[in-house]
Amino acid sequence: MKRTLGTCYYPEHWPREIWADDARRMAEAGLTWVRIGEFAWSRIEPEPGRYDFDWLDEAIAVLGAAGLRVVLGTPTATPPRWMVNRHPDMLAVDAEGRPRKFGSRRHYCFSHEGYKAECAKIVTRLAERYGQNPHVAAWQTDNEYGCHDTTISYSDAARKAFQGWLRVRYAGASNDGDIHALNEAWGNVFWSMDYGSFDDIDLPNLTVTEPNPSHVLDFRRFSSDQVTAFNRLQVEIIRAHSSAPIAHNYMGRVTDFDHYKVGADLDIASWDSYPLGFLEDRVPASVEQQRAYARQGDPDFQAFHHDLYRAVGRGRWWIMEQQPGPVNWAPHNPAPLTGMVRLWSWEAFAHGAEAVCYFRWRQAPMAQEQMHAGLLRPDSAEAPGLAEVRQVADELAAAPQVSPSRAPVALIFDYDAEWAWAIQPHCAGLSYFELVFETYRALRRAGLSVDVLPPDPAALDGYKLIVAPGLVHMPDALKAALTASGAIALVGPRTAARDGSMRIPVPLPPNVPGLDVTVTHVESLRPDTPVSLERGGAVRSYREVLDTGAEVLESTTDGQAVVVSQGRLIYVAGFLDRDAMRRIIKIASARAGLETLDLPESVRCRDTGEERFWFNYGTHTEDADGRAFPPLSVTREVLR
Secondary structure: OOOOOEOOOHHHHHHHHHHHHHHHHHHHOOOOEEEEOEEEEEEEEEEEOOOOOOOHHHHHHHHHHOOOOOEOOOOOOOOOOOHHHHHHHOEOOOOOOOEOOOOOOOOOOOOHHHHHHHHHHHHHHHHHHHOOOOOOOEEEEOOOOOOOOOOOOHHHHHHHHHHHHHHHOOEEOOEEHHHHHHHHHHOOOOOOOOOOOHHHOOOOOOOOOOHHHHHHHHHHHHHHHHHHHHHHHHHHHHOOOOOOOEEEEEEOOOOOOOOOOOOOOOOOEEEEHHHHHHHHHOOOOOOOHHHOOOOOOOHHHHHHHHHHHHHHHOOOOEEEEEOOOOOOOOOOOOOOOHHHHHHHHHHHHOOOOOOEOOOOOOOOOOOOOOOOOOOEEEOOOHHHHHHHHHHHHHHHHHHOOOOOOOOOEEEOOHHHHHHHHHHHHOOOOHHHHHHHHHHHHHHHOOOOOOEEOOOOHHHHHOEEEEEEOOOOOHHHHHHHHHHHHOOOOEEEOOOOOOOOOOOOOOOOEEEEOOEEEEEEEEEOOOOOEEEEEEOOOEEEEEEEOOOOEOOEEEEEOOEEEEEEEOEEEEEOOOOOOOHHHHHHHHHHHOOOOOOOOOOOOEEEEOOOOOEEEEEEEOOOOEEOOOOOOOOOOOEEEEEO
16 A cells, blocks of 8 residues: 655635745645645636636646646535525524524535535536546545534424435334334333424424433434435435546544444545544543643544544545644644654554545634644745655655454444433543543554444454443343454443443343343443442443342442353443553453553554554653654664
8 A cells, every 4th residue: 555645725825826846846745736726616606507627727736747646625614695596495593493504614504405506506617627637637526514413403404304204213003204113212101292293393402301211212213324424415316427436524522423334435534633632622631631631632642633634545545635734623732742644644554544645734814714834834944844844755655555354352332322422421521532531542652553343243243352342232142242253342330231222121121132131220420439449440420230240350348240241242341441441451462362561641653554653742851662752753664
């Protein structure tokens, strides 16, 4: 696999007379890819039905003449003002019933049929015109689905579409909606919530107290499916005119829709990596950790998303936007330490990225992102990040080709479980994402390479250790695959705690074959009342009380079993703190025959098919595995 670099460019922002010089400088810096067009709808179609492609034709030609390959974005994340005038009800509506307004981006509802028809028109025009253009080597659909809390809409269009979705989901023998089946699945006998018709079902907002969790979960699933359908509409149009690969750029910790389902229609998954921007508002980290990594980013957050999007892309993935300097949108926006742009780039390649593209080529002097750094300053002088990009380009030219390899450990991440935890957390601030991420962090601290997987029974073969925390709904097929995989399987808490309709199942959970464990009841814990474990560490936030005949590996100081084992299955009955989690990961790894390390807080390693990469996120030299790693460093070694 060849590893390449790129950037994001907006020719419509700059005079035409500097395009050629920009293209020359990009190529000289070692860049291969240039993404353009994803926000340019008003310049492509300034008035309804009147198209202006001359400037885009010229921009693509100029970039291509410099040897650059274009990623052409569809502009559907930024419908122009005339579009809102034409379809005033296309705007999404928030949970408080307030419509979004024009003046930013992503101001549309995925369920609005009129807007989807307009999107089909503009994508068709682009695909017809550029589908065979030799310089357009890849496509991007829309931009950052779900960013700015824009997946879920409570509009009239969404309500009508939701009712139709429910009719299909609860179809009876006549293949028409069976309202009695819905009432049974949702438990609507509770609080007299029975419906007589699908037309009576509203969206689950503005209720007096919390809405029925089964209703909310189906609405979350519907909302996710609307994103998938919206994306598929564009993909099918592009594929009819172009054989170039198609990508979408996801965002970090945006979990409102199922990225695996969207990715199934694409050729490449990409994501937008902003290590410093994400640190304060998306990373589960203490204030002390945020302070320690304020200019480096969390040592595990980017890596987790690299592994996630490798799964979403079924092996093919990129960074479409890599932070090259300070951003403008986080609570605080420090500049990265010298060396971090290089480290972030190589870490992506260590996890299998085909391309790393930097956002953006030149810092904008206007509008919302004028404080967001680029590779050039607004006056076209070089910004600090560009020197590190050149260094990475030189290093890539001298580096051997690499091939990805299967990791020994699989970690299951399930969007449906994320929604179930969010709907019914049972503890303020409790999060499925945090549970999975802290498990991932413990695996990385043990020096293990990890593949993130969807909850697909067919994906589990060949791993030595499979970790599946918090899968609220675990279908029987997945239970059977886990027990038959031959791997050590580490599951819990909340494994199979609900059925597919968000109801408590009987027999009581987890009801995994070969595991003598029943959860008799659960409790959530105040932040200041963790329950200590006999061997150190504690259960925090959430714990389950077990009736079990399995071997007890960990128990609380008051004698309650917390981690139990039977055969190749290990069950964790609580949200463990970091010390306890690391200990359990080492126990599970030893049973799986995996060697582990005890890495420092700032040092991580990752294996490819041919290389081992070491990364030190810290500002001091750290010793690990008998070696000293300099601060803010990338170390590569050949595996023999």
